[in-house]
Amino acid sequence: MKIAAFAGGVGGAKLADGLAQILSPEDLTVIVNTGDDFEHLGLFISPDLDTVCYTLAGLANSETGWGRAGETWNTITNVEKLGGPAWFRLGDQDIATHLERTRRLKEGQPLSQITRDFCKAWGIQHTVLPMTDSPVRTMVASDEGELAFQEYFVHRRCEPKVRGFRFDGVEAAEPAPGVHEALETVDVVVFCPSNPWVSIDPILQVVKEIRKPVVAVSPIIGGKTVKGPAAKMYAELGIEPSALAVANHYRTILQGFVLDNADSNIESVIKDLNIKTLVTDTLMNEPADRKRLADDVLHFIGSL
Amino acid sequence: MKIAAFAGGVGGAKLADGLAQILSPEDLTVIVNTGDDFEHLGLFISPDLDTVCYTLAGLANSETGWGRAGETWNTITNVEKLGGPAWFRLGDQDIATHLERTRRLKEGQPLSQITRDFCKAWGIQHTVLPMTDSPVRTMVASDEGELAFQEYFVHRRCEPKVRGFRFDGVEAAEPAPGVHEALETVDVVVFCPSNPWVSIDPILQVVKEIRKPVVAVSPIIGGKTVKGPAAKMYAELGIEPSALAVANHYRTILQGFVLDNADSNIESVIKDLNIKTLVTDTLMNEPADRKRLADDVLHFIGSL
Numbered sequence: 116m117k118i119a120a121f122a123g124g125v126g127g128a129k130l131a132d133g134l135a136q137i138l139s140p141e142d143l144t145v146i147v148n149t150g151d152d153f154e155h156l157g158l159f160i161s162p163d164l165d166t167v168c169y170t171l172a173g174l175a176n177s178e179t180g181w182g183r184a185g186e187t188w189n190t191i192t193n194v195e196k197l198g199g200p201a202w203f204r205l206g207d208q209d210i211a212t213h214l215e216r217t218r219r220l221k222e223g224q225p226l227s228q229i230t231r232d233f234c235k236a237w238g239i240q241h242t243v244l245p246m247t248d249s250p251v252r253t254m255v256a257s258d259e260g261e262l263a264f265q266e267y268f269v270h271r272r273c274e275p276k277v278r279g280f281r282f283d284g285v286e287a288a289e290p291a292p293g294v295h296e297a298l299e300t301v302d303v304v305v306f307c308p309s310n311p312w313v314s315i316d317p318i319l320q321v322v323k324e325i326r327k328p329v330v331a332v333s334p335i336i337g338g339k340t341v342k343g344p345a346a347k348m349y350a351e352l353g354i355e356p357s358a359l360a361v362a363n364h365y366r367t368i369l370q371g372f373v374l375d376n377a378d379s380n381i382e383s384v385i386k387d388l389n390i391k392t393l394v395t396d397t398l399m400n401e402p403a404d405r406k407r408l409a410d411d412v413l414h415f416i417g418s419l
Numbered sequence: 420m421k422i423a424a425f426a427g428g429v430g431g432a433k434l435a436d437g438l439a440q441i442l443s444p445e446d447l448t449v450i451v452n453t454g455d456d457f458e459h460l461g462l463f464i465s466p467d468l469d470t471v472c473y474t475l476a477g478l479a480n481s482e483t484g485w486g487r488a489g490e491t492w493n494t495i496t497n498v499e500k501l502g503g504p505a506w507f508r509l510g511d512q513d514i515a516t517h518l519e520r521t522r523r524l525k526e527g528q529p530l531s532q533i534t535r536d537f538c539k540a541w542g543i544q545h546t547v548l549p550m551t552d553s554p555v556r557t558m559v560a561s562d563e564g565e566l567a568f569q570e571y572f573v574h575r576r577c578e579p580k581v582r583g584f585r586f587d588g589v590e591a592a593e594p595a596p597g598v599h600e601a602l603e604t605v606d607v608v609v610f611c612p613s614n615p616w617v618s619i620d621p622i623l624q625v626v627k628e629i630r631k632p633v634v635a636v637s638p639i640i641g642g643k644t645v646k647g648p649a650a651k652m653y654a655e656l657g658i659e660p661s662a663l664a665v666a667n668h669y670r671t672i673l674q675g676f677v678l679d680n681a682d683s684n685i686e687s688v689i690k691d692l693n694i695k696t697l698v699t700d701t702l703m704n705e706p707a708d709r710k711r712l713a714d715d716v717l718h719f720i721g722s723l
Binding site (some may be wrong): 158187192198 | 435460461462490491493494495497498499500502504510511512514515516517518519520521525536540657
């Protein structure tokens with residue numbers, strides 16, 4: 116079974132890792148949101164790409180959910196001493212990724228090629244693609260005006276109330292080389308448990324059309340997100356945060372939906388939307404949970 | 420006594436530190452070569468400025484002669500793993516200096532202002548000035564063609580034979596704010612034991628004229644340099660490397676010359692050039708040597 120998985124940060128990376136433990140390299144392509152990318156301290160930073168790659172490579176910091184394991188902080192500590200911006204905590208190992216990515220981008224290399232080279236250096240065998248090589252920047256409309264995503268997400272800690280989202284540059288953005296090819300050849304597209312508003316929607320707007328069956332895994336469990344502001348965003352947009360809200364979010368393109376045992380009470384409502392369902396344990400606290408959930412999802416896909 | 424000290428890297432930084440231990444902040448201005456500056460990995464790097472500042476701040480790595488004490492190398496190690504250029508060994512703490520400097524330069528702040536702010540953050544009370552806020556780049560004419568300075572110095576380890584030097588941009592370069600003022604108000608200008616060709620000459624070409632007495636400390640002892648390629652450069656340019664060669668280098672502007680006990684045999688030749696001399700121990704192996712030599716130099720100046 117050939118799968119394309121759409122992923123944002125932590126949750127998406129974990130399921131992608133589970134899928135990679137089961138599927139062979141030629142059967143899994145992970146297509147990653149780049150709407151969170153930004154330039155900071157002169158560095159081009161791709162948080163979701165890095166989280167996915169670090170996770171697949173076994174380099175991720177499992178405690179923080181971002182950045183690298185065994186990280187040190189000598190650079191950012193000293194930037195702070197010099198009065199520089201230190202609100203985005205860049206670790207010393209992580210900075211290497213940004214420095215070398217920035218150097219190559221300035222040389223004219225596309226992000227997809229850089230990602231391919233980095234994956235090779237990190238020993239990642241499955242294909243990881245940025246959604247596009249063009250700059251797309253998620254902008255958050257909020258009660259304090261429009262904010263660049265990382266300004267909202269990290270600097271302001273998601274405190275401003277959201278009113279909507281805009282993906283600056285998305286109209287001109289072509290899918291990265293390999294994205295269309297993957298979407299043509301796979302059997303199913305899996306939306307990993309990532310934020311529908313700011314992780315999956317940007318990818319959808321870039322690829323525009325999906326002609327294959329889509330199965331989504333809910334990032335909302337019992338009305339809450341494991342990590343990140345998805346539930347808060349739904350609430351601030353006037354939608355009760357729930358797995359049902361996520362299923363509704365994708366309703367026009369969804370064949371299958373995976374929700375947590377905690378939400379089994381809404382399974383029938385989702386079935387009524389003419390969407391097939393799998394109710395299982397979707398929490399991925401331990402590394403072994405990733406493979407277990409991926410296995411559940413693949414069996415569910417096989418049954419569709 | 421008010422002093423302006425011209426300095427390049429390690430040797431210059433050590434004597435500047437000795438002078439700073441004796442003179443009050445208002446009586447010492449250190450004017451630093453920026454011809455070695457270069458852009459690498461997207462970072463603006465000012466090696467001599469950093470060596471002088473780290474040394475004055477007590478942050479310098481006394482073993483390597485460059486970079487910071489207690490340094491870690493997690494960034495550059497990972498840049499190397501990604502196939503990036505790692506021949507210029509940037510430490511994690513050191514990278515903070517370059518990142519924040521680069522950020523500020525791109526914001527339009529002049530190097531002199533950035534240096535002032537960094538000195539304040541590092542607790543340096545004496546004035547440290549880059550020779551200019553304009554880009555001046557030392558180019559090395561060699562038997563392998565013209566090389567940018569750090570390419571010659573670090574990447575090629577001074578292996579190509581030098582034929583001469585050119586300071587790209589020097590014609591358009593104005594002295595940094597404070598340089599002219601310092602040179603007008605000091606009693607004496609001291610050339611620290613730095614490389615005449617590539618550390619002191621660029622400063623001289625920028626300031627153009629010195630109307631105050633000049634005292635130079637020889638960076639060549641017994642025909643050799645403590646560190647760096649000055650002796651090798653003299654030899655490749657067809658000049659026997661010696662303290663005499665250094666005195667001759669500066670002969671048109673020199674009132675006093677400080678040479679090592681090891682070179683006492685050439686004192687009389689230098690006196691014949693109508694240059695006053697001080698023969699003393701000019702090696703600065705231990706921290707205490709810096710103050711001792713500075714004290715000797717200041718007494719010598721007082722006697723002129």
